[in-house]
Amino acid sequence: MDGRIPRRSFVRGLALTAGLGAVGVGSASAYPFGIDPLRPFVFSSPPLQPFREQLPPLPVLGGSAVEVHASSTTHVFHPDLPASPALGYGGMDYLGPTIEAHVGERTSLTYRNDIASNPLAADVDTRIHGVTEQDRTQVPTSLHLHGGRTPPEFDGHPEDIMRPGQGMVHEFPNRQEACALWYHDHAMGVTRLNIYAGLAGMYLLRDEYDTGQRDNPLGLPSGEFELSLVLQDKNFTDDGRQSVRSNPLNPQGSWEAATPGDIGVVNGKVWPEMPVARGLYRLRMVNAASFSVWNLFFENRMRFWVIGAEGGLLDAPVATDHVRLGPGERVDLLVDFGALAPGTTMELRNDEPIPEQVAQRGVQIMPRFCRFRIGTAAGFTGGVPETLRGGSRGLAVLPPVAPPSVVRTVSVLQLAQGLGQPSPLMSLNNLRYTSDDIEMPRQGTVEQWNIVNVTPEPHPIHLHLVTFRVIGRQAIDTNALMQAVPVPAVGMRWTPSADPFAVGPVQAPQVWESGFKDTVIADANSITRIIVRFPTADELGFDPDATFGMSGGDMSGHHHGASAHPLQGYVWHCHMLDHEDHDMMLRYRLVP
Numbered sequence: 001m002d003g004r005i006p007r008r009s010f011v012r013g014l015a016l017t018a019g020l021g022a023v024g025v026g027s028a029s030a031y032p033f034g035i036d037p038l039r040p041f042v043f044s045s046p047p048l049q050p051f052r053e054q055l056p057p058l059p060v061l062g063g064s065a066v067e068v069h070a071s072s073t074t075h076v077f078h079p080d081l082p083a084s085p086a087l088g089y090g091g092m093d094y095l096g097p098t099i100e101a102h103v104g105e106r107t108s109l110t111y112r113n114d115i116a117s118n119p120l121a122a123d124v125d126t127r128i129h130g131v132t133e134q135d136r137t138q139v140p141t142s143l144h145l146h147g148g149r150t151p152p153e154f155d156g157h158p159e160d161i162m163r164p165g166q167g168m169v170h171e172f173p174n175r176q177e178a179c180a181l182w183y184h185d186h187a188m189g190v191t192r193l194n195i196y197a198g199l200a201g202m203y204l205l206r207d208e209y210d211t212g213q214r215d216n217p218l219g220l221p222s223g224e225f226e227l228s229l230v231l232q233d234k235n236f237t238d239d240g241r242q243s244v245r246s247n248p249l250n251p252q253g254s255w256e257a258a259t260p261g262d263i264g265v266v267n268g269k270v271w272p273e274m275p276v277a278r279g280l281y282r283l284r285m286v287n288a289a290s291f292s293v294w295n296l297f298f299e300n301r302m303r304f305w306v307i308g309a310e311g312g313l314l315d316a317p318v319a320t321d322h323v324r325l326g327p328g329e330r331v332d333l334l335v336d337f338g339a340l341a342p343g344t345t346m347e348l349r350n351d352e353p354i355p356e357q358v359a360q361r362g363v364q365i366m367p368r369f370c371r372f373r374i375g376t377a378a379g380f381t382g383g384v385p386e387t388l389r390g391g392s393r394g395l396a397v398l399p400p401v402a403p404p405s406v407v408r409t410v411s412v413l414q415l416a417q418g419l420g421q422p423s424p425l426m427s428l429n430n431l432r433y434t435s436d437d438i439e440m441p442r443q444g445t446v447e448q449w450n451i452v453n454v455t456p457e458p459h460p461i462h463l464h465l466v467t468f469r470v471i472g473r474q475a476i477d478t479n480a481l482m483q484a485v486p487v488p489a490v491g492m493r494w495t496p497s498a499d500p501f502a503v504g505p506v507q508a509p510q511v512w513e514s515g516f517k518d519t520v521i522a523d524a525n526s527i528t529r530i531i532v533r534f535p536t537a538d539e540l541g542f543d544p545d546a547t548f549g550m551s552g553g554d555m556s557g558h559h560h561g562a563s564a565h566p567l568q569g570y571v572w573h574c575h576m577l578d579h580e581d582h583d584m585m586l587r588y589r590l591v592p
């Protein structure tokens with residue numbers, strides 16, 4: 001009974017979910033935590049006092065060779081909560097160290113899966129493609145450098161998994177511009193569990209301009225005035241465990257399409273406070289959430305400056321009083337705490353509306369992440385730079401968006417599934433991950449991708465290997481499109497042009513989207529148009545279409561190769577972790 005969920009009948013999907021849940025409501029003990037009688041369709045974390053702990057800085061790992069093993073740990077998210085089972089990279093008990101690399105200098109990252117026990121074993125859903133009972137105890141992992149121009153065999157392909165005791169050396173060429181990347185797990189069907197448990201870290205790429213040093217020629221705040229912020233939202237049980245569950249009607253172990261949290265976590269701490277000096281700070285943020293899109297702002301609505309997008313710096317700082325960030329997206333900001341009186345505090349807040357089909361369950365906006373406490377000390381004394389690119393001694397200005405030679409329509413859908421299947425199926429192009437009907441752009445080609453989202457919520461779409469420019473968004477009449485071109489059974493490509501069904505003016509990209517990006521929010525009932533230049537093998541310095549994954553071996557080889565068939569190419573997917581696991585992810589090849 002595969003079929004589409006039309007835009008206005010999401011209530012039917014909810015009813016289906018509720019019906020499934022009712023089957024499992026036999027034992028009350030199945031729902032051990034936080035069900036508010038007034039909001040029975042959402043788990044509530046125990047009340048936690050904000051700002052109890054300071055924002056922990058993330059340790060930095062530099063050099064040409066780093067070792068980042070994954071291990072099982074326990075982590076204290078809040079002083080009033082007991083320690084929670086978690087995962088960490090590089091000896092940390094949650095998240096991983098910030099890796100600092102230099103443009104043009106290779107980083108060898110030795111990875112090994114040392115995970116002794118799975119903190120979210122009960123949440124593994126074996127009905128999802130590629131997931132087996134073994135995954136509960138022998139946690140599959142795959143380390144991906146998000147935004148990296150990485151050879152395919154080192155990219156952390158979701159099927160190229162490392163079980164406990166296995167590992168590999170990832171060679172990252174760092175042949176791209178200075179920017180903030182992040183590394184995280186990408187294992188098939190359990191990415192949402194592994195990242196949520198803690199497998200994520202920042203990766204800062206420096207160059208001769210953005211050196212990260214005091215004397216950097218761009219005049220940017222550095223050292224203690226440059227902060228990496230890994231933003232997440234979470235739910236906690238009464239006994240302090242981090243929980244991926246959001247909907248009490250969904251039995252544990254049953255995949256959920258939307259898992260917003262009611263607690264803000266930054267660098268692994270609940271609603272922390274950061275003492276700051278009176279001056280300019282550079283904040284490098286990543287949305288590392290499973291599901292939530294955030295509209296971030298400071299509580300006094302003060303203006304700040306965006307200086308970079310995912311792929312590097314903008315031409316010049318742009319002033320704004322808010323920035324919207326979907327899962328996977330990063331933003332590079334300058335914030336001036338110098339104008340605020342010593343002793344005052346300033347919260348980093350969120351007011352992104354909850355998508356309607358999630359809000360119907362009673363899910364409320366998670367209102368804040370952290371706060372800054374302004375001290376008396378003078379901070380960074382330089383001002384906001386006039387420009388970041390251009391001039392005789394800097395990076396070239398951003399090139400104009402290149403005209404495309406190929407226009408490709410891709411689609412983002414949510415499909416009802418039959419009883420016994422995790423529902424809905426989240427899909428790209430009406431296909432499942434296993435489909436061979438994949439995109440195969442040619443190396444050296446400029447393509448326009450029209451991302452047609454016919455669901456009632458935004459989805460952040462991420463392409464591995466490449467960066468792109470956003471050229472705009474346009475609302476569509478989804479019902480008219482789906483009536484004109486009905487969605488066939490899942491497994492049959494559905495990628496009609498939505499241009500005839502556009503109903504509004506083209507919306508320009510947001511100011512923070514003006515640079516090179518690798519993840520873009522495809523808004524509900526909209527076309528999001530991006531321009532991607534697919535690089536050549538020469539430009540990359542490696543063959544992006546090489547096969548890999550069959551070499552076998554363990555730590556003795558550079559690659560262990562656990563897959564049952566040769567792998568080739570990369571993936572593109574929704575970066576809502578719940579969605580990429582089931583099944584909003586497709587392979588793609590970059591062909592000669």
Ligand SMILES: [Cu+2]
Binds near residue numbers: 460579584
């Ligand atoms: Cu999605």
